[in-house]
Amino acid sequence: ETGVTQSPTHLIKTRGQQVTLRCSSQSGHNTVSWYQQALGQGPQFIFQYYREEENGRGNFPPRFSGLQFPNYSSELNVNALELDDSALYLCASSSRQDNSPLHFGNGTRLTVT
Amino acid sequence: AQSVTQLDSQVPVFEEAPVELRCNYSSSVSVYLFWYVQYPNQGLQLLLKYLSGSTLVKGINGFEAEFNKSQTSFHLRKPSVHISDTAEYFCAVSSGGGSYIPTFGRGTSLIVHP
Numbered sequence: 550e551t552g553v554t555q556s557p558t559h560l561i562k563t564r565g566q567q568v569t570l571r572c573s574s575q576s577g578h579n580t581v582s583w584y585q586q587a588l589g590q591g592p593q594f595i596f597q598y599y600r601e602e603e604n605g606r607g608n609f610p611p612r613f614s615g616l617q618f619p620n621y622s623s624e625l626n627v628n629a630l631e632l633d634d635s636a637l638y639l640c641a642s643s644s645r646q647d648n649s650p651l652h653f654g655n656g657t658r659l660t661v662t
Numbered sequence: 663a664q665s666v667t668q669l670d671s672q673v674p675v676f677e678e679a680p681v682e683l684r685c686n687y688s689s690s691v692s693v694y695l696f697w698y699v700q701y702p703n704q705g706l707q708l709l710l711k712y713l714s715g716s717t718l719v720k721g722i723n724g725f726e727a728e729f730n731k732s733q734t735s736f737h738l739r740k741p742s743v744h745i746s747d748t749a750e751y752f753c754a755v756s757s758g759g760g761s762y763i764p765t766f767g768r769g770t771s772l773i774v775h776p
Contacts, residue, residue, distance in 0.1 A: 553705070580762065591668075591752055591766040592706070605763050639705055645762060648694045648713045653705030 551576050555640050555654035562630050562661050570625040570657045572640030580604070581623040582651060583615060584639040592639055598623055599645055627659075635661045664689040664757045668767035676775050677745055683738040683770045685753035695736040696754040696764065697727055706752060712736060723747070748774045 554573045562568050574581050580599045584592035594607035598617035612628040621642070627634060637658050641651035669684040687693060694713050698706040710721025717729040727738045736753060750771050756764040 582763065584766075589769075591768045594763055594765070597763055599762075641706075643762070648711070648756070649762070650696055650708045650711055651698075651706070651764065653698075653707070655703070655705045 553640060553642050553652050553654035555638075555657050557657060558655070559658045560660070562659065564630055564632060564661055566630050567626065567628045568630060568659065570627075570638050570640075570659070572623045572625070572642075572654060574621045574623065574640075574642030575652045578642035578644055578652065579621055580643045580645050580649075581617055581621065582641045582643070583623070583625045584641065585609075586637040586639055586656070588636070595625070630661045632661050635659060664693070664755050664765050666753050666755050666765055666767035668751075668753055668770050670770050671768070672771045672773065674773045674775060675743055678742050680741050681739065681743050681747075681772065683751050683753075683772065685736045685738065685767060687734055687736060687753070687755040689755055689757045691757045694756045694764075695727075695729060696756070697721065697725070697736075697738050698752045698754060698766075699723075700750040700752065700769075702749075709738070709751075743772070743774050745774050745776060747772060 582597040583595040586592045596606040597604045601617045614626045616624045637656040639656045641653045643649040667686045696711045697709040700706045712729045720726045750769045753767045754764040
Protein backbone atom coordinates (compact mmCIF):
# COMPACT_ATOMS: atom_id res chain seq x y z
CA GLU A 550 0.00 0.00 0.00
CA THR A 551 1.53 3.29 -1.15
CA GLY A 552 1.14 6.14 1.30
CA VAL A 553 0.61 9.84 0.68
CA THR A 554 3.63 11.54 -0.84
CA GLN A 555 4.21 15.27 -1.14
CA SER A 556 6.74 17.27 -3.11
CA PRO A 557 8.84 19.21 -2.64
CA THR A 558 9.70 18.74 1.04
CA HIS A 559 11.02 22.27 1.45
CA LEU A 560 10.61 25.42 -0.59
CA ILE A 561 11.75 29.03 -0.26
CA LYS A 562 9.91 31.72 -2.20
CA THR A 563 9.86 35.48 -2.30
CA ARG A 564 6.81 37.58 -1.47
CA GLY A 565 4.65 38.06 -4.55
CA GLN A 566 5.75 34.85 -6.25
CA GLN A 567 3.58 31.87 -7.06
CA VAL A 568 4.05 28.29 -5.84
CA THR A 569 2.68 24.85 -6.73
CA LEU A 570 2.73 21.99 -4.25
CA ARG A 571 2.04 18.41 -5.28
CA CYS A 572 0.46 15.41 -3.60
CA SER A 573 -0.04 11.78 -4.55
CA SER A 574 -2.85 10.17 -2.60
CA GLN A 575 -2.83 6.76 -0.99
CA SER A 576 -3.99 3.97 -3.28
CA GLY A 577 -7.73 3.36 -3.02
CA HIS A 578 -8.49 6.90 -1.79
CA ASN A 579 -10.57 9.26 -3.92
CA THR A 580 -10.63 12.37 -1.75
CA VAL A 581 -7.79 14.81 -1.11
CA SER A 582 -7.71 17.54 1.50
CA TRP A 583 -5.16 20.30 1.98
CA TYR A 584 -4.31 21.85 5.31
CA GLN A 585 -2.08 24.74 6.36
CA GLN A 586 -0.23 24.33 9.64
CA ALA A 587 1.46 27.42 11.00
CA LEU A 588 4.17 26.98 13.60
CA GLY A 589 2.69 25.86 16.92
CA GLN A 590 -0.84 25.60 15.53
CA GLY A 591 -3.19 22.87 14.49
CA PRO A 592 -3.91 22.15 10.83
CA GLN A 593 -6.30 24.63 9.22
CA PHE A 594 -8.52 23.32 6.44
CA ILE A 595 -7.89 24.94 3.05
CA PHE A 596 -10.06 22.86 0.70
CA GLN A 597 -11.00 19.35 -0.30
CA TYR A 598 -11.30 17.71 -3.72
CA TYR A 599 -13.48 14.79 -4.72
CA ARG A 600 -13.91 13.56 -8.28
CA GLU A 601 -11.78 16.43 -9.52
CA GLU A 602 -14.09 19.08 -8.06
CA GLU A 603 -13.73 21.29 -5.00
CA ASN A 604 -15.91 19.80 -2.29
CA GLY A 605 -15.49 22.29 0.51
CA ARG A 606 -13.36 25.28 1.34
CA GLY A 607 -12.05 26.83 4.51
CA ASN A 608 -11.46 30.48 5.26
CA PHE A 609 -8.73 31.05 2.68
CA PRO A 610 -8.67 33.70 -0.08
CA PRO A 611 -9.09 32.84 -3.79
CA ARG A 612 -5.34 33.08 -4.40
CA PHE A 613 -5.28 29.60 -2.86
CA SER A 614 -6.49 27.23 -5.56
CA GLY A 615 -6.21 23.56 -6.34
CA LEU A 616 -6.67 20.74 -8.76
CA GLN A 617 -7.37 17.04 -8.54
CA PHE A 618 -6.42 14.76 -11.41
CA PRO A 619 -8.11 11.56 -12.65
CA ASN A 620 -5.56 9.46 -10.73
CA TYR A 621 -6.64 11.35 -7.56
CA SER A 622 -3.32 13.18 -7.21
CA SER A 623 -3.62 16.86 -6.42
CA GLU A 624 -1.95 20.26 -6.59
CA LEU A 625 -2.18 23.28 -4.35
CA ASN A 626 -1.39 26.61 -5.99
CA VAL A 627 -0.80 29.82 -4.12
CA ASN A 628 -0.51 33.12 -6.00
CA ALA A 629 0.88 36.44 -4.79
CA LEU A 630 2.65 34.88 -1.83
CA GLU A 631 2.61 36.77 1.46
CA LEU A 632 4.93 36.40 4.43
CA ASP A 633 2.07 34.87 6.47
CA ASP A 634 1.82 32.04 3.96
CA SER A 635 4.97 30.57 5.51
CA ALA A 636 3.81 27.26 6.99
CA LEU A 637 3.77 23.49 6.66
CA TYR A 638 1.28 22.47 3.99
CA LEU A 639 -0.21 19.06 4.55
CA CYS A 640 -2.01 16.90 2.07
CA ALA A 641 -4.29 14.13 3.30
CA SER A 642 -6.18 11.49 1.39
CA SER A 643 -9.23 9.54 2.46
CA SER A 644 -12.23 7.65 1.17
CA ARG A 645 -15.45 9.59 0.96
CA GLN A 646 -17.10 8.76 4.28
CA ASP A 647 -17.77 10.78 7.43
CA ASN A 648 -15.86 8.30 9.54
CA SER A 649 -12.92 7.88 7.23
CA PRO A 650 -9.68 8.98 8.92
CA LEU A 651 -7.24 11.14 7.01
CA HIS A 652 -3.91 9.74 5.85
CA PHE A 653 -1.35 12.51 5.81
CA GLY A 654 1.82 13.08 3.87
CA ASN A 655 4.88 14.54 5.58
CA GLY A 656 4.10 17.98 4.24
CA THR A 657 5.86 20.74 2.33
CA ARG A 658 7.59 23.39 4.42
CA LEU A 659 7.09 26.72 2.62
CA THR A 660 9.11 29.75 3.65
CA VAL A 661 8.23 33.12 2.16
CA THR A 662 10.86 35.84 2.50
CA ALA B 663 -20.72 24.02 13.09
CA GLN B 664 -18.14 21.84 14.78
CA SER B 665 -15.21 22.85 16.94
CA VAL B 666 -12.53 21.29 19.11
CA THR B 667 -10.84 22.64 22.22
CA GLN B 668 -7.66 21.13 23.53
CA LEU B 669 -7.41 22.45 27.02
CA ASP B 670 -3.65 22.13 27.51
CA SER B 671 -1.09 23.53 25.09
CA GLN B 672 1.74 21.69 26.81
CA VAL B 673 1.86 18.70 29.16
CA PRO B 674 5.20 17.81 30.77
CA VAL B 675 5.45 14.39 32.41
CA PHE B 676 8.14 12.02 33.65
CA GLU B 677 8.84 8.75 31.92
CA GLU B 678 6.65 5.82 33.10
CA ALA B 679 4.08 8.20 34.61
CA PRO B 680 0.45 8.21 33.41
CA VAL B 681 -0.81 11.01 31.21
CA GLU B 682 -4.14 12.45 30.10
CA LEU B 683 -4.54 14.90 27.22
CA ARG B 684 -7.87 16.66 27.28
CA CYS B 685 -10.18 17.34 24.36
CA ASN B 686 -13.66 18.86 24.28
CA TYR B 687 -15.77 19.23 21.19
CA SER B 688 -18.95 20.89 20.04
CA SER B 689 -21.19 19.74 17.25
CA SER B 690 -24.87 19.93 16.47
CA VAL B 691 -25.08 16.40 15.04
CA SER B 692 -23.56 13.02 15.63
CA VAL B 693 -19.79 13.01 15.71
CA TYR B 694 -16.79 10.98 14.83
CA LEU B 695 -13.72 11.69 16.93
CA PHE B 696 -10.04 11.16 16.24
CA TRP B 697 -6.66 11.59 17.87
CA TYR B 698 -3.62 12.12 15.71
CA VAL B 699 0.07 12.31 16.65
CA GLN B 700 2.70 14.40 14.90
CA TYR B 701 6.39 13.75 15.38
CA PRO B 702 8.89 16.48 14.43
CA ASN B 703 9.12 17.15 10.70
CA GLN B 704 6.41 14.66 9.88
CA GLY B 705 2.76 14.62 8.96
CA LEU B 706 -0.03 13.50 11.27
CA GLN B 707 -0.59 9.84 12.04
CA LEU B 708 -3.85 8.36 13.31
CA LEU B 709 -3.67 7.13 16.92
CA LEU B 710 -7.28 6.07 17.38
CA LYS B 711 -10.84 6.88 16.38
CA TYR B 712 -14.33 6.75 17.85
CA LEU B 713 -17.09 6.00 15.37
CA SER B 714 -19.78 4.28 17.43
CA GLY B 715 -20.26 1.52 19.98
CA SER B 716 -18.01 1.14 23.00
CA THR B 717 -17.06 4.49 24.48
CA LEU B 718 -13.56 3.27 25.36
CA VAL B 719 -11.38 3.15 22.31
CA LYS B 720 -7.93 1.59 22.15
CA GLY B 721 -5.31 2.79 19.71
CA ILE B 722 -1.72 2.27 18.76
CA ASN B 723 1.30 2.66 21.05
CA GLY B 724 -0.74 1.86 24.19
CA PHE B 725 -3.00 4.91 23.99
CA GLU B 726 -6.73 4.86 24.68
CA ALA B 727 -9.50 7.44 24.77
CA GLU B 728 -12.96 7.61 26.27
CA PHE B 729 -15.93 9.23 24.55
CA ASN B 730 -18.18 11.03 27.01
CA LYS B 731 -21.26 12.37 25.28
CA SER B 732 -22.72 14.17 28.28
CA GLN B 733 -19.48 16.09 28.83
CA THR B 734 -18.68 16.35 25.10
CA SER B 735 -15.18 15.12 25.78
CA PHE B 736 -12.76 12.68 24.22
CA HIS B 737 -9.71 12.62 26.49
CA LEU B 738 -6.60 10.65 25.53
CA ARG B 739 -4.80 8.55 28.13
CA LYS B 740 -1.77 6.36 28.50
CA PRO B 741 -0.95 4.54 31.75
CA SER B 742 2.84 4.73 31.36
CA VAL B 743 4.58 7.03 28.89
CA HIS B 744 7.91 6.58 27.19
CA ILE B 745 10.44 9.13 25.98
CA SER B 746 9.44 8.26 22.42
CA ASP B 747 5.89 9.51 23.10
CA THR B 748 7.21 13.08 23.04
CA ALA B 749 5.25 14.64 20.18
CA GLU B 750 2.36 16.93 19.30
CA TYR B 751 -1.12 15.44 19.73
CA PHE B 752 -4.20 16.67 17.88
CA CYS B 753 -7.84 15.95 18.56
CA ALA B 754 -10.23 16.17 15.60
CA VAL B 755 -14.00 15.99 15.12
CA SER B 756 -15.98 15.14 12.02
CA SER B 757 -19.73 15.56 12.07
CA GLY B 758 -22.24 13.26 10.45
CA GLY B 759 -24.80 14.30 7.91
CA GLY B 760 -22.56 14.55 4.90
CA SER B 761 -19.66 16.52 6.30
CA TYR B 762 -16.41 14.85 5.36
CA ILE B 763 -14.12 17.55 6.67
CA PRO B 764 -12.67 17.12 10.16
CA THR B 765 -11.83 20.11 12.32
CA PHE B 766 -8.63 19.97 14.34
CA GLY B 767 -7.75 21.38 17.72
CA ARG B 768 -4.67 23.51 18.27
CA GLY B 769 -2.68 20.59 19.61
CA THR B 770 -1.09 19.54 22.89
CA SER B 771 2.64 19.17 23.13
CA LEU B 772 3.49 16.12 25.26
CA ILE B 773 6.98 16.38 26.69
CA VAL B 774 8.29 13.27 28.41
CA HIS B 775 11.26 13.80 30.71
CA PRO B 776 13.64 11.01 31.76
